[in-house]
Every structure is written in C-alpha cells, then in structure tokens.
Amino acid sequence: MTELVTGTGEPAPAPAATQPGAEPSVARVSQWADIRHRFFANKLAVVGLAIIVVLVLTALLAPVLAPYDPLKQDLTATLQAPGGKHLLGTDALGRDQLSRLIYGSRIAVVVGLASILVALTIGIVLGALAGYFGRWVDTVIMRAADIFFAFPLLIGSIVIILLMGRGVLPVVLSLGIFQWATFARLLRSQILSVREMDFVHAARALGAGRSRIIRKHILPNSVTSVLVYGTSNVGIAIVAEASLSYLGVGVDPEVAEWGNMISAGRGFMGVKDFMWTYPSLAIVITALGFILLGNGLRDALDPKLR
C-alpha cells in the first residue's frame, strides 16, 4: 500500500484519502457481514427468525390486533365454533379465542425470555467461576448444579411456586432457577478448553490481570455456544410455562395465556377441539421458531465452518 510522505516544509495538497478520519474505502467483508450472510443462507433459520418476529410483533401490538377484549365474557355466545364474528370461536364463558391467543403471546414472550435471562445470568456467573478458578470452587458449584439437575424442571418449579405464590414473577424465577445448571456446565466445559489456549498464556505474558483475562479473553471465546443454547431453550421455557398454567400452578387462570386456554379446552376434547388445538399450535410453532433460530445462529457462528 502506498504511504504518502509529505515534506514538512511544503503544504502538499492533501487528497481526501490521506486525511485522518477519512479512511480510504477498501472492499473488505466484515466479520458480521459474514455471519449475517451465513445465517440468511440457511432457509430454516430464516423461517425461525420470521416466526419470532411475528410472535414479538403480535405481543407488542396485541391491543391493536385483537378484535375483542380477551377477558370480556359474552354469555350469549359461548362455545361458538370458529368462523363468523369470532374467527377462532369462543370459550365456555364466551371469550373470544383469537383475542386470548393474541394476548397470550405476551405472557409467552415475557416469561420465555425473562426466565432464560435469569438462567443465563446465574449460569454464566457460576460457570465462569467454576471454569476459571477450578479446585474447590469448581467442586462446590458443580455439585450444586448436579442437585438442580436431579429435579425435573416442572416438579422443581412447582415447589418454588408453592413457596412464592402464583404469578408471572414466580414462574419466571422458578423456571430460571431450574435451568441455570445446564448453562453453567456448558460454559465451564468451554472455559476449560479456552483457558489452555495460547492467547490466554500470551495475554498473561503481556501483563493482563485475572479479571481482564476472564472478561476479554476467556468469556468472549466461550460464551457463544451458551447464548446459542439459551436461544433454543427459550422455546422449552415457553412450553414449560404453558405446562405450569395447564397444571394450574402458573399464572392466574383468568389471564389470557396459552396453557390456561388448553386447560379450559380439556373438558371439551373430542367435542369442541378448536378450544385446545389453536393454543397448542401456537405453543408448538413458537417453540419450533426458537429452536430453528438457535440452530441457525449456531451454524452461522460456528468457527469450524469458517
């Protein structure tokens, strides 16, 4: 590349390219453009992303999209079949099923994301401590993780909810508390391999301190797979949240929520199947969306494909 050396004495005419700040544009593909390209080349990943975008928009725009108030009862029009004034029919109290489905997406999005966020936060902090410090710190954290592993997700969550009472917050916390162990384990195993890599030794040799090495060198190189796994797990958290409501220990039964809707339709199985099929479909599609998105991210970020 040419380096323009201008004599100090003569004010040479400075072309735009040599001015600091105005860097000559060199056609180079950035890291992110590369990843984006790989992601969008993957059809299933795009489908997953589309599902999530639709879901989030539905949740945000619920008051605009819903044709009726999801809580308003109309006892003159109960158990109406889909079609006519109520596109997806009404339930036993005459509430509009479509509106309830639309509002239900809010609970799904909030609980799904928030509970994974709780799990990720606990898992990343504890996993990083265990992986970097090893020895007794590792032993204590990993045995604690084993204990949380031993509880089935739903059983564990029910215990917490029984202690805390029902509501959105207890559901978020209980699902978070019983999912951190997987993330902690995954991160720990990543850290154990990254910790021995040459650039970590090099950073030490150049005077980087412990916390800098963890923050700048070890975590960024090991956390990707944890975040990808977290994305896939949002779907699982949504299924679990709906299951809790279905079992009657989730959010209040009045609330428009998919698990509650399935629960309400349980008594009409084989008679009024539209009552449980639509919320079930909503759950399946949403979970699928997050799993496809997670897989797409994994493939796009996987350094082995680079």
Add this chain to the structure above:
Amino acid sequence: MTSLETAPANAGPDGTAPLLEVRDLHVEFKVRDSVTKAVNGVNYSVNAGETLAVLGESGSGKSVTAQAIMGILDSPPGRITKGQIFFQGQDILSLPENERRKLRGARMAMIFQDALSSLNPVLSVGFQLGEMFRAHQGLTRKEAKAKAIELMDRVRIPAARQRVNDYPHQFSGGMRQRIMIAMALALEPDLIIADEPTTALDVTVQAQVMDLLAELQREYNMGLILITHDLGVVADVADKIAVMYAGRIVETAPVHELYKRPAHPYTRGLLDSIPRLDQKGQELYAIKGLPPNLQQIPPGCAFNPRCAQARDICRTDVPALVPVTGEDGTELPGRASACHFWKETLRG
C-alpha cells in the same frame, strides 16, 4: 562479559549487573505420583542490547525456563524448587504476584511461536494492541487505537490504518507474527523473550521477521532471549548461545566460536546434523538415541547414553559447567562446557 561468575546480588547500581540473571534454577512438574524434572540447575544471563540464543530440542527445558522468568508457569503442576532470577538486580521470584504482573508487558514481554493461536480470535488486532496501553497506561480507546496504528506501522504492516480493525485470521502468518512482536514491544520493555518466534513461518518470512526483531532490539537496546531449536536462525542475530539438554545448560559460548569449535559432544552432534551444501551426496548425521525421559534422567551426564565419547565417569558423575580454556591455559571469554572431556571435544 563472562556471565557465570558475576554476582548481581552484590553488584551496585553502577550498571555492572546483567539485565537478567538466572541462577541455579530448578523447575519440576508434579502430576500425581510422577515428578518431571524439566529444569535442573540453569544459569544464564543477558545484558541490555544483547541477544542470547537458548538452543535445545523439545523437552530440553528452554521454554519452561522462559515461563519461569516471565512468571507464567502453570502452577500447579509446575513448581520452582530452587534457584533465583534477578531482573535489573532484583530477585523477582520473591516478589508478590501483583508486582510480577506489573513487570510483564511493561518491562519484560514474550513472543510466542504460533501467532494465530496467540492472538484472541474474537478481538480485532487493533483492539488487542490497544489493550496494552489501556491496561498498563490507562489510555482511552481512541488514543489506544492511534497507538496501535503507530505500532503496526512500526513493524511494517502495510496499510495499518485500514487493517487496524481486522481480525487475526485475516492476516498472513508473517503479519500475525509482526503483530505479536508489536504487542510485545508496545511498552518498550527492557527484556524480550521470543519462544521459537519463526518456527511456524516460511523460510523467507522467517528471515524477515528475525531481521525486524533484531533491528527493533538494537533500536530499543533491549535484552533478547531467543529460544529456538534451529541453529540456522540464531547464527546471524545472536551474540551468545546457551545449549540446553535435559534441563541443564551443557555449553555456553559466543555464537561464532560455538559454530567453529564446540566444546560439548551434544553441540557437536547438533552442528553435524545441519545439512551442508559442500557435503552433497553424504548421509546426514543424526544424534543416535532419543532425548531423555525427564521422569528418569540417567545418572551422571544426562547425555551419556547417546554420547560416543562416554566413559565410566560419565555414567556416575554429573559434570559441572566449567570455564573453557584455550591451548595456552587462558580462559576463553564467555565459554563454558558441562562435559568431563571438553578438552578432547574442543580439540578433537
């Protein structure tokens, strides 16, 4: 200057003490029940502006010694069991860890063999170079980036300004090694340890990188410890050579004298196993046998099972590193050998 008998602990601040002196260093690795004796009494010294080449095959303890100097030995399992390391007259092994850390990067720095794996793949090279200034000198992100560009220019990376935001995998091997050199030089340390800096590079690029390193060393008047197994690399740049075998120094000498007249059978074996243009058609010499198992170093001279000159005393007594004298009995400056029969080797 003969390094072996200077006493830095007593040396005053008049600058007579070497920049770095390693004294009787012992390092062990203890894994379960087995103890690997990687370094068994190493002595060497480097002055400012001087290049010491540490030569030896894999497992000879040359890299472990370097890690002990830098204070980045994996511990456990590694442990310094004996010895002292004086840096600018100060016994650094007695310093607390946070004091040692302040030395690293600022006053002593290290360059590693494989630059691709020694650079963090998720950070741009500009960021990593800038980190040196942000971490040690508290510069802002913008100032650090300007410094990074300056450094990249310094190690002659073309189009530094455009490439400062690129990632390590976007550079060629030689360029990556230049970036590692730039990182090590960033804070203008007094001592640089280069651990096989050119082993992973093409021969032509090797020469460029070595020239750059030698030039920058002269410019900054740094002490340089060049760790290598390649005799060809050191010939042009080193001032003196220490040859290591099984965790010990077996011979030290000014570079050209070592090539001319080795005083240890192992060194001679190494020199004889270099392919030469004027000996076409002959079978290449190889030192017979295998490097010693560091968990069971043979008694006596560690080299005795592979040595053609070995006699009974070699199998029982560990030879000390003694000064080498010329025919007239005067000590040859800077020369020492750890062979019972160095005289025969030197003259024979």
